[in-house]
Amino acid sequence: MDMKEVPITRTGMYNLFFIACDPKLKGLVMSGKTVWKNPEGYLPGRMAPLMKFYVFMSLAYLLLSVIWSVQCMRFWNDVLQLQHCITAVIGLGLFEMILWYFDFANFNNTGMRPVVITTWVVTVGAIGKTVSRLLILSVSMGYGVVRPTLGGLTSKVLLLGVTYFLASELLDITEYVGTINDISGRARLFLVLPDAFIDAFLILWIFTSLSKTLDQLQAKRISVKLDIYRKFSNALAVTVIASVAWITYEVYFKATDPFNERWQSAWIITAFWDILSFVLLCVICYLWAPSSSSQRYAYSEEAGEEFDEEEAQSLTRGQSDGDVSLTKLEKHVGGAGISDHEDETEDKRE
Incomplete structure (x- = not known):
């Protein structure tokens, strides 16, 4: 056939x-290729809006990273281990958005998706989602706040992380690596299920751990940390509700x-998860932002005797009347002890 x-x-x-x-052509095998190009490039119509979306997401992550870096530099001596982990998540998110943009831009310009490049992009994305x-x-388990380490749970957390990474990697590789044609909706639904089940298990574990952490903070009356964790739990609850609603819609x-x-609207399915992750990351950055009082949120070996700054001030501030009455009470108790001793001595002499 001619072109x-x-x-x-x-x-x-x-x-x-x-x-x-023609019956004579029964069993004929054809080979060749078709080239499809949109006015703005080779990207399929369902993927074209994502290239611009990744530009905006890269700018958003860049702005967040600048603000976070400035705060870390201002209060470097008070930065906690948990805040270093948040820095790593922000960096991975920014790197992922930039890589996705260049992958889509290359696809749009050449009409091809090199397997090595796309695999690298997908792997960075899977690592970012897993770490976050x-x-x-x-x-939620109280790492760095209620407990210094995860202790015996570390191996279980790492095992779950590896499992989620493999499921996410498999899903994204199947959908993106070496793929130019659109994958059917039902095939994508089959690939999404393992990833969704692990996510559901993660959510259950997160809320179970969060409930235990809130109970510990409430029992110890550590109101500063308790207030932060309550805000975090509220934000997480809203995120989960939005996720469940969106998963239902996606299915x-x-x-x-x-x-x-x-x-034409298929790109929103992918974009929603990136936006939701970014919003939740912003909430975490706001709640655990580096400051001169960051150490108040850190784990202390004397956590059982911990109380917040306001409670300390209310206990030490003390009005003059309260101090006088306390002094009188101490003198009265001391005097009573002396008089009793003297009475016993007189009895013996008699």
Whole structure:
């Protein structure tokens, strides 16, 4: 067949069929390729909006990293181990968004997706998602705040992290690496299920750990840390509700669109998770921002005797009347002790 160019003047979903009606051609094997190009490049219509989206997300992560870095530099001596972990998550998020943009830009310009480059991008993304989830789990367990380490739970947390990383890596490699044609909605739904089950288990573990941490802080009456963890739990609850609602919509969207007929809005499915992760990361950065009082949030060996600064001031401030009465009480007790001793001595002499 000679090369033929077919101009397309109307936006829509197009299919190309090769039909042979001659019985003599039964069993014929054809080889060749088709090249599809949109006005702005080779990116499929469902993926094209994501390239611009990753530009905005890169700028958002860059702004967050600048603000966070400035705070860390200002209060470097008070930075906690937990805050170093947050720095790593911000850095991975920024790196991931930049890599996704360059991968999409290369695809858009050349029409090809080199396996090595896309695999690297997908791997960085899977690492970022895994580390961010383990950070949330560690915070929920009270790492660096209620306990200095995760202790015996470290191996279980790492095992869960490795499992989630493999599931996420498999899903993204299947969907992106070496893939130019659109994957059917039902095939993507099958690949999403293992990832979704592990996410559900993570959420259950996070809230169980968070409940225990809140109980510990309430029992010890550490009101500063308790207030932070309550805000964190509220933000996490909102995130989970939004996630469950979106997963329900995503399952419905992919199950009812096996041929990608709603391709123009398909990019929102991917974009939502990046936006949600970024918002939750901003909340964590706000709650655990480096400051001159960061050490108040850190784990202390004397946590059982800990109390916040306001309580300390209320105990030590003391009004003059209270101090006088306390002094009188001490003198009265001391005097009573002396008089009793003297009475006993007189009895013996008698």
